[in-house]
Amino acid sequence: MLVAFEAGGLLRAFILFLLYPLVCLVGEEQGINVMVFVSFAGIKRKKFMVGSSVLPKYFLEDVGDEGFDAVMKAKRKIAVSDMPRIMIECFLKDYLRVDAVEGRELKTVCGYFVGLMEGKNANGVILNELRVGSHVIGIGSFNKSTDDQLFSYCKEIYWVSKAEKWNWKSLPREKYPKPLIFHDGRLAFRPTLVATLIMFMWLPLGVLVFLIRFICGVFLPLNISAIVSASTGLSTTVSRAKRLSWIASNKNDKKESGVLYVCNHRTLLDPIFVAIALMKPLAAVTYSVSRFSEVTSPIKVVRLTRDHERDRKVMEQQLSQGDLVVCPEGTTCREPYLLRFSPLFAEMTGDIVPVAVDLQVSMFYGTTASGCKCLDSIFNLLNPFVIYSVKILEKLPSSQTCIAGGKSRTEVANHVQNQIAKALGFECTTLTRKDKYMILAGNDGII
Structure with missing residues (x-):
């Protein structure tokens, strides 16, 4: 919804809101495809700044203090997500100090997003890092699709349930790796x-x-x-x-x-x-x-x-x-x-x-x-x-x-x-x- 409203405008956000029942019915993976299509189709790639100017504020508010402490102890961090990479990369690298991000790429035509994502193909550089890693630990979420190829290199995997997430405390502002001084966008609330x-x-x-x-x-x-x-x-x-x-x-x-x-x-x-x-x-x-x-x-x-x-x-x-x-x-x-x-x-x-x-x-x-x-x-x-x-x-x-x-x-x-x-x-x-x-x-x- 944030991408639809901030990058596409009020009408696009309203269309996505009306399609919410469909998103729930078709399942998680197809639901993401529907949301990505409505939010990104027709947006000019060069002018897309929402991933760096708007979303980090909301992502930071979702970070759990306990999970943050566990992740920050690692020497090198690799993030894997089904979300478009352009939405999450800036936040993960700037605020969580992640070294590499494995996300979905968006297809473009003449510099404009068409609203479709590329297939799930693991990045070769990331695979090489995992192969040479002496002790790779994976942290994932229950009820979320994971990249089996990447997680197969992990010697330890910790799964976090929704109940555990609900019990986590929000990350206090003083623990932000980088102060959140600037952010953009019109919405002053979380668009649930x-x-x-x-x-x-x-x-x-x-x-x-x-x-x-x-x-x-x-x-x-x-x-x-x-x-x-x-x-x-x-x-x-x-x-x-x-x-x-x-x-x-x-x-x-x-x-x-x-x-x-x-x-x-x-x-x-x-x-x-x-x-x-x-x-x-x-x-x-x-x-x-x-x-x-x-x-x-x-x-x-x-x-x-x-x-x-x-x-x-x-x-x-x-x-x-x-x-x-x-x-x-x-x-x-x-x-x-x-x-x-x-x-x-x-x-x-x-x-x-x-x-x-x-x-x-x-x-x-x-x-x-x-x-x-x-x-x-x-x-x-x-x-x-x-x-x-x-x-x-x-x-x-x-x-x-x-x-x-x-x-x-x-x-x-x-x-x-x-x-x-x-x-x-x-x-x-x-x-x-x-x-x-x-x-x-x-x-x-x-x-």
């Missing part, structure tokens, strides 16, 4: 039969809810639209630092420059919810946003160009007109990590206020690296329930700024990143927007 049925039942009502939220957000004042949105399941929780006397002083004192609110980036709507939390008009600067999102935004949105001097002038101009919000990560991150903060904002003003933003969605992710970005806000507002958490932190002391404190812009950016990470319980990284898009989409993320 019941969960998928609920999604399709929700969509007609979800379209109506989306229209209400969208129209209210665009045409009504922020304070009124926030109330209407909350009544539809889109709520905002706001917490503030204990000492916020600077807000009152800013209202009374006429300054040449506005306040710069610096927040982490969870979705495209972050600046809007910061404005709702503060109940004041803000402008936002962003590196890349679709024209649709720019036109329909209830607050002013100004594009940056990645040209340092030009972007500096744009931000200075906006600050001279009022308060400004910026997301210096330059792209969104779904997991509890913060990407490297671009230090440009630190040069603009000494009035810097960190803002920690977090988000919980129930059905869809409102971000994508490889999909259509103009749909980001739509998917976000399609969720049955959304909880936005906004924490207004204490204004940076003058000693921690470039202008009054003599700090370098990198020091200021790192300090703000650490403050926000501490408030959210997240972990700081040095990864950038380019790193994310190279991993998830195979490009540098410039649109």
Whole structure:
């Protein structure tokens, strides 16, 4: 279902859902063939990124702690599966450190998958490794077809039953061989039969809810639209630092420059919810946003160009007109990590206020690296329930700024990143927007 939805779209996923009774009736092997055909037929091979950008998250959630410990003790690991190799290879090699993967190959015509799998032929290189292995141990699952040719080289074979799997504990995040920082895809839930049925039942009502939220957000004042949105399941929780006397002083004192609110980036709507939390008009600067999102935004949105001097002038101009919000990560991150903060904002003003933003969605992710970005806000507002958490932190002391404190812009950016990470319980990284898009989409993320 994940491949059908993320690579093929909603219609393909719905067709696969309708064919579920047939998949159950024809047996496991033929059922896999049916699912592969519906999910892959007509998909361009070069653009298929689901195996590396979407599936690893769900596979990791299925890994049992006990089974993981047993597998990781081996010096060399070979994985055998009836699933298409393109779906599992990236996860097995990157996250379980498997040395070789034996899976089914998919047939292609003119660069497109036709939805059919090649026959089960053991890889010659893998067979040679098994022949020379001094002590080969096999771990398999009951009620699953196995490759007799490969397992015949095993001196010991351990079979795991479904009951044993149910008793396994999920692998804790801290034991992941590689941190799961980036993942793509629209679905924010595991698409089981019941969960998928609920999604399709929700969509007609979800379209109506989306229209209400969208129209209210665009045409009504922020304070009124926030109330209407909350009544539809889109709520905002706001917490503030204990000492916020600077807000009152800013209202009374006429300054040449506005306040710069610096927040982490969870979705495209972050600046809007910061404005709702503060109940004041803000402008936002962003590196890349679709024209649709720019036109329909209830607050002013100004594009940056990645040209340092030009972007500096744009931000200075906006600050001279009022308060400004910026997301210096330059792209969104779904997991509890913060990407490297671009230090440009630190040069603009000494009035810097960190803002920690977090988000919980129930059905869809409102971000994508490889999909259509103009749909980001739509998917976000399609969720049955959304909880936005906004924490207004204490204004940076003058000693921690470039202008009054003599700090370098990198020091200021790192300090703000650490403050926000501490408030959210997240972990700081040095990864950038380019790193994310190279991993998830195979490009540098410039649109």
